[in-house]
Structures are given as structure tokens and as C-alpha cells.
Amino acid sequence: MLDRQGSRGSPSYSRIQVEPSSGALGAEISSVKLASLDDESFEEIHRAWLEHQVLFFRDQRLDPADLSAFAERFGALDTYPFIAPLPGHPYVIPIIKEKDTRMNFGGGWHSDMSYQEKPVRATCLYAIEVPERGGDTLFANMTAAYDALSDGMKQLLDGLRGVFTATKVHGATGLYKDADHPMEMTKNPDREEARHLHPIVRTHPETGRKALYLDLPHVERFENMHIRESQPLMEFLYQHATQPQFTTRFSWQPGSLAIWDNRCVQHYALNDYPGQRREMNRVTVQGDVPF
Numbered sequence: 660m661l662d663r664q665g666s667r668g669s670p671s672y673s674r675i676q677v678e679p680s681s682g683a684l685g686a687e688i689s690s691v692k693l694a695s696l697d698d699e700s701f702e703e704i705h706r707a708w709l710e711h712q713v714l715f716f717r718d719q720r721l722d723p724a725d726l727s728a729f730a731e732r733f734g735a736l737d738t739y740p741f742i743a744p745l746p747g748h749p750y751v752i753p754i755i756k757e758k759d760t761r762m763n764f765g766g767g768w769h770s771d772m773s774y775q776e777k778p779v780r781a782t783c784l785y786a787i788e789v790p791e792r793g794g795d796t797l798f799a800n801m802t803a804a805y806d807a808l809s810d811g812m813k814q815l816l817d818g819l820r821g822v823f824t825a826t827k828v829h830g831a832t833g834l835y836k837d838a839d840h841p842m843e844m845t846k847n848p849d850r851e852e853a854r855h856l857h858p859i860v861r862t863h864p865e866t867g868r869k870a871l872y873l874d875l876p877h878v879e880r881f882e883n884m885h886i887r888e889s890q891p892l893m894e895f896l897y898q899h900a901t902q903p904q905f906t907t908r909f910s911w912q913p914g915s916l917a918i919w920d921n922r923c924v925q926h927y928a929l930n931d932y933p934g935q936r937r938e939m940n941r942v943t944v945q946g947d948v949p950f
């Protein structure tokens with residue numbers, strides 16, 4: 660099993676430098692150019708990613724094709740159902756907040772595209788323009804959140820499945836209904852309304868570790884339960900999982916890139932930069948059916 664402890668200055672990395680960014684998760688990687696990555700460096704990046712769950716890189720120059728090529732090293736790319744991609748780059752979506760945009764894409768703790776039958780494995784986000792201050796992204800470690808639960812709660816969650824859906828966010832009356840951001844939204848009613856059952860505690864297919872898998876924006880209720888019956892436990896798990904001790908925070912600069920593991924990480928885009936512009940490009944990597 661992978662162990663985060665002792666990774667600082669670990670001799671197991673010879674091509675990259677790995678600097679953990681908090682006690683909970685995340686590491687900043689240096690000494691690497693993602694646009695021209697050799698296989699040995701990628702192997703170390705992949706290993707560091709499994710160990711730290713989200714990796715941060717600075718000062719990268721990546722056009723949309725470079726960004727896709729880097730993300731594709733983690734697996735086949737996925738398309739995003741609700742925002743039109745960049746012309747000529749079917750897997751890259753822009754995430755833009757103009758100076759006067761109010762709506763904030765990703766402004767709530769969530770795991771990307773968990774409403775799919777096969778939720779995405781990785782998300783790669785690249786900063787093009789960022790506010791002078793603000794616009795950070797928070798990340799939370801769902802493995803640590805699971806480990807911190809009592810044995811009784813773990814038993815209660817064992818076998819429990821959630822009804823995952825995009826409808827609360829992207830449906831006809833969803834959160835993004837009146838979105839005023841400049842991205843071109845694509846209507847996809849089948850995908851908006853689809854529901855898939857996923858375990859609330861999932862096992863990471865590569866590390867074997869268990870993680871809480873519940874994000875409020877994308878879970879309607881627990882299987883075989885009413886919404887009203889599900890809500891108190893969902894609220895508790897959400898509050899529990901996003902406590903500060905399970906989190907880290909990344910401050911973007913132009914040329915920064917983050918890649919996170921949606922199987923064990925939730926994230927939250929902060930909306931604390933009114934009057935300033937932020938522009939990112941995002942690519943996602945296909946995942947498996949959670950178990």
C-alpha cells in the first residue's frame with residue numbers, strides 16, 4: 660500500500676522533485692517540463708499522483724494539444740457533456756469567469772462527473788489567466804476522511820449506495836440553470852436526467868484504499884431511501900469529509916497545472932475575486948465503474 664509519510668526527499672524519485680503541500684494531500688512537482696515528458700519522468704509522476712492524490716506544477720507552457728497529450732498519458736480522455744469544447748480540441752473545455760460573471764463553475768465540494776456510469780478518473784486543469792489574488796482551488800482527501808470515521812459508521816456505510824445524477828446542477832431547474840458565465844452550454848437532457856448507483860465508500864482500483872465517495876451536488880439520495888431520509892447522513896458525511904484537516908489549497912499562477920484523482924479527492928473552486936478575470940482549460944480522463 661502506498662504511504663504518504665516519509666515522502667519528503669524520498670530517494671524513490673530521481674527525475675522529479677516532490678514537495679508535499681499539506682499534511683493531508685497534494686504535492687508540488689518541480690524539475691519537469693510537461694510538454695516534453697520522458698517515460699521515466701512520467702512513471703514517477705504517476706507514482707507521486709497515487710501517493711499524494713493531487714499534483715501541482717508551475718511554469719508550464721501547454722497549448723490545448725499539449726494539455727490533452729499530457730492528460731492522455733493517464734488514460735483515454737473523456738468528453739464533458741454540458742460545455743462546448745474548444746474548437747478542434749474535443750476533450751478540452753474552457754472554464755472562464757469574466758470580470759462581471761457571478762456564477763462560479765465548480766463552486767462547491769464535488770468529484771468530477773461522478774454522475775456518469777464510469778466517473779472520470781483524473782482531471783487536469785491548466786491556468787491561462789488568473790486573478791491577482793483569489794481564485795484558489797481547495798482539495799480534500801476522501802481516503803483520510805473515510806479512515807477518520809468510527810468503526811460503527813464504517814459498518815453503516817458498508818454496502819450503502821448513492822443515487823448519482825447531474826440533474827441537481829445541470830437539470831432544467833438545476834444550480835446552473837441561470838449561469839451567466841461565457842462558456843457555451845450544451846443541452847444534453849438524457850445525460851442531465853440519468854441516474855447511476857455508486858457505492859458511498861469506494862475502493863481505489865490502483866491503491867486498494869477505501870475512500871468516501873459522496874458529493875452533495877451530484878447525489879440525490881441513498882438507494883432505497885427517500886430524499887428526506889437520506890439528507891441528514893449525507894449532510895453529516897459532507898461536513899465531515901471537508902473539514903480543514905483533510906484539505907489543501909492551491910494558488911494558481913498563469914502556467915500552473917493541477918491533476919487530481921477523482922476517485923479519492925473532492926475539490927472546490929473559490930469565488931472570491933469579483934471584478935477580476937480567470938481562464939482555465941480542463942481535460943478529464945476516463946474512469947471505471949466504482950466498486
Ligand code: SIN
Nearest residue numbers: 754764765795796928
Ligand atoms: C472544476 O470544478 O473542475 C473547476 C475547478 C476550478 O476552476 O478551480
